[in-house]
Amino acid sequence: MPQTAQKQHYARAPGTGSQVTSLVKEAKAGSRTAFEQLVDLFQEDIFRMVFYRTRSTMDAEDLAQDIFMQAFKNLSGLKAVDRFRSWLYSIALNRVRDFNRKKRFRSLFYSFNDSHEVAQSYAKTNDHHEALDNLMIQDFWKQIGLLLDKLSRMEREVFLLRFMDHLSIKEISRVLGKSESTVKTHLYRALQKFKREYSILQLLQEGTP
Amino acid sequence: MSPDRDLHLDEDKLLWAVVDETELPLTLQEHLSTCPQCRAAKERLEQSLVRLGQVAERFAPLPRKRVSLPVEKPSSSIWWSWSRRSYIGAAVTVTLMIVIVWWSALFRTTPEDSEDMLAREMWEADRVMTEASMLVENALPPVYLDICGKSDPDYDEEFMQFLIPPIENEQLSYDAWRGGVELC
Numbered sequence: 507m508p509q510t511a512q513k514q515h516y517a518r519a520p521g522t523g524s525q526v527t528s529l530v531k532e533a534k535a536g537s538r539t540a541f542e543q544l545v546d547l548f549q550e551d552i553f554r555m556v557f558y559r560t561r562s563t564m565d566a567e568d569l570a571q572d573i574f575m576q577a578f579k580n581l582s583g584l585k586a587v588d589r590f591r592s593w594l595y596s597i598a599l600n601r602v603r604d605f606n607r608k609k610r611f612r613s614l615f616y617s618f619n620d621s622h623e624v625a626q627s628y629a630k631t632n633d634h635h636e637a638l639d640n641l642m643i644q645d646f647w648k649q650i651g652l653l654l655d656k657l658s659r660m661e662r663e664v665f666l667l668r669f670m671d672h673l674s675i676k677e678i679s680r681v682l683g684k685s686e687s688t689v690k691t692h693l694y695r696a697l698q699k700f701k702r703e704y705s706i707l708q709l710l711q712e713g714t715p
Numbered sequence: 716m717s718p719d720r721d722l723h724l725d726e727d728k729l730l731w732a733v734v735d736e737t738e739l740p741l742t743l744q745e746h747l748s749t750c751p752q753c754r755a756a757k758e759r760l761e762q763s764l765v766r767l768g769q770v771a772e773r774f775a776p777l778p779r780k781r782v783s784l785p786v787e788k789p790s791s792s793i794w795w796s797w798s799r800r801s802y803i804g805a806a807v808t809v810t811l812m813i814v815i816v817w818w819s820a821l822f823r824t825t826p827e828d829s830e831d832m833l834a835r836e837m838w839e840a841d842r843v844m845t846e847a848s849m850l851v852e853n854a855l856p857p858v859y860l861d862i863c864g865k866s867d868p869d870y871d872e873e874f875m876q877f878l879i880p881p882i883e884n885e886q887l888s889y890d891a892w893r894g895g896v897e898l899c
Contacts, residue, residue: 553778
């Protein structure tokens with residue numbers, strides 16, 4: 507893959523930058539329609555971002571709703587309109603952290619079964635898929651879960667933001683409030699661990715449709 | 716420039732190249748741009764990561780419902796806020812007027828009321844004057860009047876005459892002492 511195309515894929519953004527910026531300006535000025543258009547542009551990305559971290563469709567839907575509500579209420583506080591995307595992801599990340607913290611607290615009183623939750627969640631939303639496909643999907647998320655468990659909190663976040671949420675290094679540094687060199691160091695360490703995960707590499711090279 | 720075989724990127728350098736190629740020393744950057752072997756190794760890793768993102772996206776479910784924004788309240792519009800303010804202002808004015816009218820009605824005096832009031836004041840003045848006259852005649856309270864026997868008016872006159880004889884009697888007794896009684 508040519509390098510330029512590669513970079514474009516990593517830093518993929520919904521809509522063009524200028525389109526998003528003008529919509530953010532309109533929304534800040536009080537246009538509800540403009541904000542609804544921003545929701546249309548970013549809802550799937552934010553939903554997926556939350557799903558990657560919670561692996562529950564229901565939780566991802568509820569959290570996405572909360573995230574956009576929070577963004578809607580606090581949009582007037584956004585100073586740099588060209589940083590809407592990283593601002594939105596930072597809201598999302600904080601919301602997911604809160605959710606996970608509460609979930610950990612609740613788990614002190616009763617036990618969760620994440621893999622079961624993922625399987626159930628996916629089965630509910632994709633009944634039309636073949637059983638074999640479902641098994642493959644569940645296996646994929648299981649492998650991802652195993653990989654992410656081996657990463658530190660920071661490595662996991664940087665890895666997910668870069669390669670699954672397609673944010674640039676600059677955007678990640680804004681979202682996490684860390685310097686770009688810190689982000690790169692964590693990304694490098696995460697890649698070291700990823701490279702050792704032969705099973706997932708094999709799955710990516712062969713098995714996935 | 717032919718790629719130098721000794722300068723091939725090791726695994727760590729390859730990972731740094733994936734993270735950010737500009738982080739590599741210039742010599743390695745130049746090597747990477749010319750060495751097909753290193754370039755292929757880097758692209759293989761990058762492709763795996765791109766594929767990871769694509770597969771994750773494909774295997775993630777889609778949201779079943781659209782994010783709904785809070786219902787737009789008409790109170791947020793300028794017109795509504797102004798009309799609401801005017802409604803509140805009108806309500807306050809009407810309430811004030813009612814209170815003022817009620818208050819004035821409460822303390823309003825008619826001619827009949829003033830005549831009654833005058834008669835009441837005159838009766839009160841009479842009562843006060845009567846009390847004052849009684850006090851001028853005898854300022855002692857009833858308890859002291861009982862003690863000194865003044866509560867009985869008949870006895871009182873005799874008693875007083877006994878205690879303090881009239882002046883004529885005094886003059887008579889003085890004249891008698893001087894040389895006999897001379898009756899006029």
